[in-house]
Amino acid sequence: MKQLIAPKQKLSSIAVALALAGMAAVPLSAQAQIVNNPVCAGEGVFYNPGNGEDVVLPRGFKIEVFARGLNFPTDVAFVGDKKNFKVLVLESGTGLPGRCNTNTLSLTPGAPRVFSPTNPFMPDLLIFDSSGHKIAGPLGKPTPAGAGFQPDGPAIGLSFENDFKGGRLFATDSNQGARGAPGSGNNTSRMLEVKINGSMTSAQIVTLIAGLPTGDHPTEQVVVKDGWLYWSQGSATNSGVTGLDNGAGGNQHEIPCEDIKLSNNLFPSANPATANPTDIVLTSGYSNFGVQRPGATVQAFEGATRRGMCTGAILRARISDPAGTIEPVAWGFRNPYGLRFSPEDHPLKGQLFVSENGEDERGARPVANAPDRLVIARQGANGRPEYHGWPDRFGFLDSTQSVFNPQTAGDAAGTVAENQVKGQTVRHVLAYPPQQPVAPLALEPEDVAAVGLDFVPDSFVHGVVKKGAVLVSREGDFGFAAANGNPEAGHDVELVNFTKADNPNELTLTRFAFNCKGQKAWDPDGTPRCNGETEQAFVSQVRGINRPTTIRFGPDGAAYLVDYGAVRDPGGSDEGSAFQNPKDAPLVQIPGTGTIWRISRIDDGRGHGHDDDDDD
Numbered sequence: 001m002k003q004l005i006a007p008k009q010k011l012s013s014i015a016v017a018l019a020l021a022g023m024a025a026v027p028l029s030a031q032a033q034i035v036n037n038p039v040c041a042g043e044g045v046f047y048n049p050g051n052g053e054d055v056v057l058p059r060g061f062k063i064e065v066f067a068r069g070l071n072f073p074t075d076v077a078f079v080g081d082k083k084n085f086k087v088l089v090l091e092s093g094t095g096l097p098g099r100c101n102t103n104t105l106s107l108t109p110g111a112p113r114v115f116s117p118t119n120p121f122m123p124d125l126l127i128f129d130s131s132g133h134k135i136a137g138p139l140g141k142p143t144p145a146g147a148g149f150q151p152d153g154p155a156i157g158l159s160f161e162n163d164f165k166g167g168r169l170f171a172t173d174s175n176q177g178a179r180g181a182p183g184s185g186n187n188t189s190r191m192l193e194v195k196i197n198g199s200m201t202s203a204q205i206v207t208l209i210a211g212l213p214t215g216d217h218p219t220e221q222v223v224v225k226d227g228w229l230y231w232s233q234g235s236a237t238n239s240g241v242t243g244l245d246n247g248a249g250g251n252q253h254e255i256p257c258e259d260i261k262l263s264n265n266l267f268p269s270a271n272p273a274t275a276n277p278t279d280i281v282l283t284s285g286y287s288n289f290g291v292q293r294p295g296a297t298v299q300a301f302e303g304a305t306r307r308g309m310c311t312g313a314i315l316r317a318r319i320s321d322p323a324g325t326i327e328p329v330a331w332g333f334r335n336p337y338g339l340r341f342s343p344e345d346h347p348l349k350g351q352l353f354v355s356e357n358g359e360d361e362r363g364a365r366p367v368a369n370a371p372d373r374l375v376i377a378r379q380g381a382n383g384r385p386e387y388h389g390w391p392d393r394f395g396f397l398d399s400t401q402s403v404f405n406p407q408t409a410g411d412a413a414g415t416v417a418e419n420q421v422k423g424q425t426v427r428h429v430l431a432y433p434p435q436q437p438v439a440p441l442a443l444e445p446e447d448v449a450a451v452g453l454d455f456v457p458d459s460f461v462h463g464v465v466k467k468g469a470v471l472v473s474r475e476g477d478f479g480f481a482a483a484n485g486n487p488e489a490g491h492d493v494e495l496v497n498f499t500k501a502d503n504p505n506e507l508t509l510t511r512f513a514f515n516c517k518g519q520k521a522w523d524p525d526g527t528p529r530c531n532g533e534t535e536q537a538f539v540s541q542v543r544g545i546n547r548p549t550t551i552r553f554g555p556d557g558a559a560y561l562v563d564y565g566a567v568r569d570p571g572g573s574d575e576g577s578a579f580q581n582p583k584d585a586p587l588v589q590i591p592g593t594g595t596i597w598r599i600s601r602i603d604d605g606r607g608h609g610h611d612d613d614d615d616d
Contacts, residue, residue: 033046033047033048034046034047035047035566035590035591035592035593036590037100037588037589037590037591038120038591039099039100039101039102039105040099040100040581040584040588041580042580042581043100043568043579043580043581043584043588043590044590045538045566045568045590045593046537046538046541047537047538047565047566047590047592047593048543049065049068049537049543049544049595049597050065050543051063051064051065051543052064052065052543052544052545052597053543054515054516054517054537054542054543054544055513055514055515055516055543055544055545056513056514056515056516056520056528056529056530057512057513057528057599058463058464058465058495058512058522058526058527058528059463059464059522059526060462060463060526060601060602060603061462061463061465061513061599061600061601061602062599062600062601062602063513063561063597063598063599064597064598064600065132065595065596065597065598066087066128066132066560066596066597066598067087067089067126067128067132067134067595067596068594068595068596069592069593069594069595070089070091070126070565070592070593070594070595070596071091071120071121071565071591071592071594072091072092072093072095072120072154072564072565072589072591072594073089073090073091073092073549073562073563073564073565073594073595073596074090074091074092074154074155074156074157074158074549074550074562074564075089075090075156075157075158075159075221075452075549075550075552075562076088076089076090076158076550076552076560076562076596077158077159077160077169077552078160078163078164078552078554078555078560079160079164079165079166080130080164080166080555081164081555082555082556082557084130085130085164085554085555085556086127086128086129086130086135087127087128087129087130087132087554087560087596088125088126088127088128088158088169089125089126089127089128089137089562089596090123090125090155090156090157090158090171091120091123091124091125091126091138091155091594092123092153092154092155092156092564093121093122093123093124093149093151093152093153093154093155094121094122094152094153094154094177094589095152095153095154095177095178095589096177096178096478096567096587096589097177097178097586097587098584098585098586098587098588098589099583099584100584100588100589101121101177101587101588101589102121103119103121103122103151103152114142114144114151115141115142115143115144115151117138117141118138119141120591120592121153121589121591122141122142122149122151122152122153123140123141123142123148123149123150123153123154123155123173124137124138124139124140124141124148124149125137125138125139125140125158125171125194125196125203126138126139127139127196127200128596130556132596132598135200136196136200136201139194139196139200139202139203140194140203140205147204147205148203148205149171149173149192149205150173150174150175150188150190151175152174152175152176152177153173153174153175153177154173154174154177154218155171155172155173155174156172156173156174156218156219156220156221157170157171157172157219157220157221157222157231157232158170158171158194158222159171159221159222159223159224160224161224161319162224163224164555168193168319169193169194169195169196170191170192170193170194170208170222170224170229171192171193171194171205171222172189172190172191172192172218172219172220172221172222172231173189173190173192173219174188174189174190174212174214174218174219175188175214176188176214176215176218176247176251177218178216178217185214185247185250185251186213186214186215186251186252187211187212187213187214187252187305188211188212188214188218189211189212189213189214189218189219189233190207190208190209190210190211190212190219191207191208191209191212191219191222191229191231191317191322192205192206192207192208193205193206193208194206208229208317208322208323209306209317209322209323209326210305210323211304211305211306211309212233212305212309213233213236213252213255213304213309213310213311214236214252215234215235215236215237215246215247215251215252215253215254215311216234216235216236216237216238216245216246216251216335217234217235217236217335217357218234219231219232219233219234220232220233220234220335220336220337220338221337221338221339221452221550223339223340223341224319225341227318227319227320228316228317228318228319229316229317229318229319229322230314230315230316230329230339230352231314231315231316231339232314232336232337232338232339232354233309233310233311233312233313233314233315233336234311234312234335234336234337235254235311235312235333235334235335235390235391236251236252236253236254236255236311237251237253237254237363238359238360238362238363238365238366238367239334239359239360239363239365239366239367239391239399239426239429240254240285240286240365240390240391240392240429241267241283241284241285241363241364241365241391241429242254242283242287242288242289242364243267243269243283243289243362243363243364243365244269244270244272244289244363244364245362245363245364246289246363248272249269249272249281249289249290250289252288252303253286253287253288253289253291253303254285254286254311254312254391255286255301255302255303255304255309255310255311256286256298256299256300256301256302256310256331256434257300257301257310257313257328257331257385258300258331258384258385258387258434258435259297259298259299259300259434260286260297260298260430260434261295261296261297261298261430261431261432262284262285262286262287262293262294262295262296262297262298262429262430262431263285263294263295263427263428263429263430263431264294264295264431265284265285265294265427265428265429266282266283266284266292266294267282267283267284267285267364267365267427268280268281268282268283268364269281269282269283269289269364283364284296285365285391285429285430286298286302286429295431306323306326307326308325308326308327308328309326310328310331312331312332312333312334312335312336312390312391313328313329313330313331313332313333313336313385314328314329314330314331314333314336314339314352314354314377314385315327315328315329316329327379327383327385328379328385329352329377329378329379329385329386330375330377330378330379330385330386330387330388330438331385331386331387331388332386332387332388332389332390332393332433332437332438333354333356333375333388333390334356334357334358334359334370334390334391334394335356335357336354336355336356336375336377337354337355337356337357337450337451337452338354338355338450338451338452338453338472338473338550339352339353339354339355339377339453340352340353340453340454340455340470341353342455342468343455343468346455346468346498347468347498347500347501347502347503347504348376348498348504349504351376351377351378351504352376352377352378353374353375353376353441353453353455353470354374354375354376354377355372355373355374355375355450355451355452355453355472356372356373356374356375356388356440356450357372357449357450357451358370358371358372358373358394358395358444358446358447359394359404360447360480360481361406361407361408361480361481362480365391365426365427365429366406366408366426367394367399367404367406367426368403368404368405368406368407368408368446368481369403369404369446370394370395370404370446371394371395371443371444371445371446372443372444372445372446372447372448372449372450373395373440373441373442373443373444373450374440374441374442374443374444374450374453374472374496375388375438375440375441376438376441376504378438384435386435386438387433387434387435387436387437387438388437388438388440389433389437389438389439391429391430392428392429392430392433393433393437395439395440395443396439396440396443399426399427399428400425400426400427400428402425404426405422405423405424405425405426406421406422406423406424406426407422407423408422441504441505441507442496442507442509444474444489444494444509445484445485445489445490446481446484447476447477447478447480447481447484447490448474448476448477448484448489448490449474449475449476449477449490450472450473450474450475450494451472451473451474451475451548451549451550452472452473452548452549452550452551452552452562453470453471453472453473453496453550453551454470454471454551454552454553454559455468455469455470455553456468456469456470456471456553456559457553457557459557459601460553460557460558460559460600460601462601463525463526464495464497464510464525464526464527465495465497465512466497466498466499468497468498468501469495469496469497469498470495470496470498471493471494471495471496471512471551471559472493472494472495472496472551473493473548473549473550473551473561473562474489474490474491474492474493474494474548475490475491475547475548475549475564476488476490476491476492476536476547477490477569477571478567478569478571478586478587479569479570479571479578480569480570480571480586487530487533487534488534488535489511491514491515491535491536491545491546491547491548492511492512492513492514492515492534492545492548493511493512493513493514493545493548493551493559493561493599494509494510494511494512495509495510495511495512496508496509497509497510510527511527511528512528513528513545513561513599514528514530514534514544514545515530515533515534515535515536515537515540515542515544515545516528516530516532516533516534516542516544517530517532517533517534517535517540517542518530518531518532518533519531519532536566537566538566538590538593545561545563545595545597546563546564546565546566546567546593546595547563547564547565547566547567548561548562548563548564548597549562549563549564550562556600557600557601558598558599558600559598559599559600560596560597560598560599561596561597561598561599562594562596563594563595563596563597564594565589565590565591565592565593565594565595566590566593567587567588567589567590568584568587568588568590569586569587570585570586570587
C-alpha cells in the first residue's frame with residue numbers, strides 16, 4: 001500500500017490524544033444475566049460471554065473478551081503500535097425491522113424520546129485502550145440540531161486513512177434499516193469523516209458524500225488505499241425487484257452502474273391498498289413499485305442523487321474530492337459487505353477481496369438456496385467496472401436453475417414471497433447481461449451471512465492457519481428460513497486458506513471459531529469440532545458468540561471479532577418460542593449484549609484455548 005504520510009510524520013491529533021489517554025481499570029462481571037429490550041417487556045435473553053469458555057478454536061489459539069455490554073457494535077479501527085494502541089468501536093443504532101427496535105419511545109420514565117445521550121438505539125463511537133478499558137465515548141451521538149450520526153442508523157463502516165498510523169478517520173452511516181426498518185427513507189446513506197477533539201470529549205461528524213442509496217441494504221464497510229475511499233454499496237432490494245418487503249413498496253429501486261436492457265418479465269405483488277389476494281400489482285426490475293416497463297433501456301445511475309452512485313456495487317472516490325469523483329469499481333452484487341485489500345505478496349497480488357450476501361426467499365422475486373459468495377472486485381484498465389452477474393446469476397449459476405425455485409407459497413404480507421407459485425422459475429430481470437459476468441472465487445452456504453473479513457498477519461500463522469489466510473466473520477441467519485445444515489453454519493468465524501502461492505483460485509474453507517454446547521474435539525491437524533450443539537450463545541445459553549459482524553487484526557497481531565449481540569428472530573429455536581408477544585415480530589434487537597472478542601495465538605504446549613475440562 002502506498003504511504004499517505006511520510007515515515008517520520010507525527011500521528012494526527014486524534015492519534016496523539018488516544019496515545020496519551022489514561023487507563024482506568026473497569027471490573028469485568030462474569031455473572032450470567034437476562035438482558036431485556038427496553039421498549040418491549042418480556043423479550044429478554046441470556047447474556048454471559050464469560051471469557052469465551054464455550055467457544056472452540058483450532059489448537060494453538062485462544063479467545064477472550066476484550067469489551068462487553070455494548071449496543072450493536074459493527075466495526076473497529078485501531079491507532080498506535082503493538083505496545084500502545086487504542087481501539088475505536090462503532091455502535092450502529094437501529095437497523096432491523098420490528099416495533100421494539102426504535103429510539104422514539106421513552107426508555108425510562110421522564111427520559112427524552114429520541115436524543116438521550118444514553119439511548120442505545122442511536123449510533124455512536126466508543127474508545128478503548130489496549131486492555132479493553134473504555135476511555136472515551138459515546139461520541140458523535142445524534143442531536144436535535146442534526147449534528148452527529150443520523151438518528152436511526154445503521155452506522156456500519158470505520159477506517160483510518162493510514163491504518164494503524166492514524167490520519168483522518170472515515171465512517172459510513174444511513175437513516176434507514178433493512179426491509180423498511182424505521183428511518184427517514186431513501187438515499188440517506190453517507191460517507192463521513194469523524195473528527196475527535198484532543199481531549200476525546202466530543203466528535204464532529206462531517207458529511208463527505210450524502211445521498212448514497214439506501215434500501216434493503218445501505219452503505220456498508222469502508223477501506224482506504226492510495227488516496228481513494230473504497231466502500232461496499234448494498235442492493236436496494238432482495239433480488240432486483242421492489243416489493244412489499246421493501247418498506248411496503250416505498251423503498252427505492254435498484255440503480256445500475258451501466259446501461260441495461262430490462263427483460264419483458266413482470267413480477268407480481270399483492271396490492272397493499274386492498275385486502276383482496278387476487279388484486280395484483282406488477283413491477284419491472286430496476287423500477288419503483290408498480291412501475292411496468294418491459295424491454296426498456298435503463299441508463300446508468302438512473303435515480304441516483306449523483307453520477308457514479310449505483311447499488312449492489314463496490315464504489316470509490318478520491319479523498320481529495322469525495323463527492324465529485326464517485327465511480328464504480330465492480331458491480332452485479334446482491335449485498336457486498338466486507339472488503340479488504342490483500343497484501344502485495346499474497347496470491348491475490350493486492351486485489352480487493354469482498355464478501356457478498358446471497359438472496360432470500362422473500363419479496364416479489366423470492367429465491368431459495370442462494371449461496372453467499374467470496375469475490376474479487378476489479379475495475380478494468382479502461383475504467384469500466386467488472387460485472388458479477390446479479391440479479392440474474394447467483395454465484396456460478398443462472399437464476400433459472402431449479403435449485404433456486406421458491407419452496408414456500410407467497411402471502412399478501414410480503415414477509416416471505418408475494419403471490420408466487422411454489423417451485424416456479426426465478427425469471428430474469430435483464431434481457432441480457434451488460435457484459436460477460438465474472439464468477440466468484442468461492443461459495444458459502446445460504447443465509448450464512450458472510451460479512452467481515454481480514455487477512456492474517458504472519459505472526460498469526462500457526463497449525464491450520466497458513467500464510468496468506470483470511471478469517472471471515474459469518475453473522476448467521478435471522479430465522480426466516482430453515483437451517484442451512486446440521487450443524488448450522490453461521491454465527492461463527494471461518495478460515496479461508498489459499499493453498500498455492502501462484503494460484504489464487506485454489507482455496508480451503510473450514511470453521512475456525514464457533515460455540516460448542518457439548519464436548520469439544522479436534523481433528524489430527526488441529527481443526528476444531530463439536531460433539532453437541534453449535535447454536536448462537538443466547539439460544540443455547542453458553543459463554544460464546546451471538547452475531548459477529550466483522551473481524552479485524554489489531555497492531556498486536558490478534559483478531560478482534562465484533563459481535564453485534566443478540567437478536568430475537570422468528571426461527572423458534574429459542575426454547576420453542578421466538579417472541580413473548582407476536583406483535584414484536586419480525587426481529588428484536590437486545591441492547592447491552594454486544595461484545596468485542598480478542599482471538600490470539602497461545603503457546604502453552606496444549607494449544608486448545610479454554611479446554612481445561614475437556615478430554616482429549
